[in-house]
Amino acid sequence: EAGVAQSPRYKIIEKRQSVAFWCNPISGHATLYWYQQILGQGPKLLIQFQNNGVVDDSQLPKDRFSAERLKGVDSTLKIQPAKLEDSAVYLCASSSRQGTDTQYFGPGTRLTVL
Amino acid sequence: AQSVTQLDSQVPVFEEAPVELRCNYSSSVSVYLFWYVQYPNQGLQLLLKYLSGSTLVESINGFEAEFNKSQTSFHLRKPSVHISDTAEYFCAVSDDSGYSTLTFGKGTMLLVSP
Numbered sequence: 001e002a003g004v005a006q007s008p009r010y011k012i013i014e015k016r017q018s019v020a021f022w023c024n025p026i027s028g029h030a031t032l033y034w035y036q037q038i039l040g041q042g043p044k045l046l047i048q049f050q051n052n053g054v055v056d057d058s059q060l061p062k063d064r065f066s067a068e069r070l071k072g073v074d075s076t077l078k079i080q081p082a083k084l085e086d087s088a089v090y091l092c093a094s095s096s097r098q099g100t101d102t103q104y105f106g107p108g109t110r111l112t113v114l
Numbered sequence: 115a116q117s118v119t120q121l122d123s124q125v126p127v128f129e130e131a132p133v134e135l136r137c138n139y140s141s142s143v144s145v146y147l148f149w150y151v152q153y154p155n156q157g158l159q160l161l162l163k164y165l166s167g168s169t170l171v172e173s174i175n176g177f178e179a180e181f182n183k184s185q186t187s188f189h190l191r192k193p194s195v196h197i198s199d200t201a202e203y204f205c206a207v208s209d210d211s212g213y214s215t216l217t218f219g220k221g222t223m224l225l226v227s228p
Contacts, residue, residue: 003157004157041220042204042206042221043216043218045215048215091157091158093158103160103216104157105157105158106157107155107156108157
């Protein structure tokens with residue numbers, strides 16, 4: 001079974017530029033998560049989708065971050081415009097259902113904002 | 115809301131020595147508890163989880179954790195570590211509603227040397 005795929009693996013941009021990350025969850029997984037992991041900290045949930053609907057986006061900085069999950073499969077996370085403090089690893093995870101089901105994580109995208 | 119405290123940012127040990135990684139949580143409701151491991155350049159993987167039942171849970175590679183409600187702790191232990199156990203370990207908590215998201219600690223880097 002293929003795992004969670006993410007691309008790109010690394011991205012370097014200058015502040016005020018835009019960037020987008022892509023995630024392909026495990027086939028059949030209804031729930032998809034985007035996390036932000038700043039160096040030295042644990043992952044922080046940005047947004048959770050159940051199929052193509054948003055379940056929780058309370059910690060997503062909506063003035064600059066947006067995410068979508070069209071057709072309930074792949075998802076993209078966008079930052080526009082980027083700030084220096086957005087430098088982090090962006091992790092995508094999926095699970096078959098919400099709650100106690102195991103979340104499977106992708107390898108992450110390391111973003112550096114200069 | 116829940117929170118997780120991992121007091122040790124780094125734990126250096128010698129191979130074949132025992133190790134304990136500490137995790138304390140704070141919550142006003144009943145919780146589920148998780149340990150995730152992140153090997154270098156890889157995504158997070160679930161190591162073990164406590165949902166209900168026996169307070170002692172085990173992983174397939176020799177780790178175990180015990181849920182202690184009175185101490186609000188979920189410490190991770192292994193009686194004899196290997197070089198290959200070198201990784202970052204994250205403790206995480208969610209409430210027991212079945213719909214809550216994970217809150218992660220800051221992580222503990224386990225460094226095993228020969």
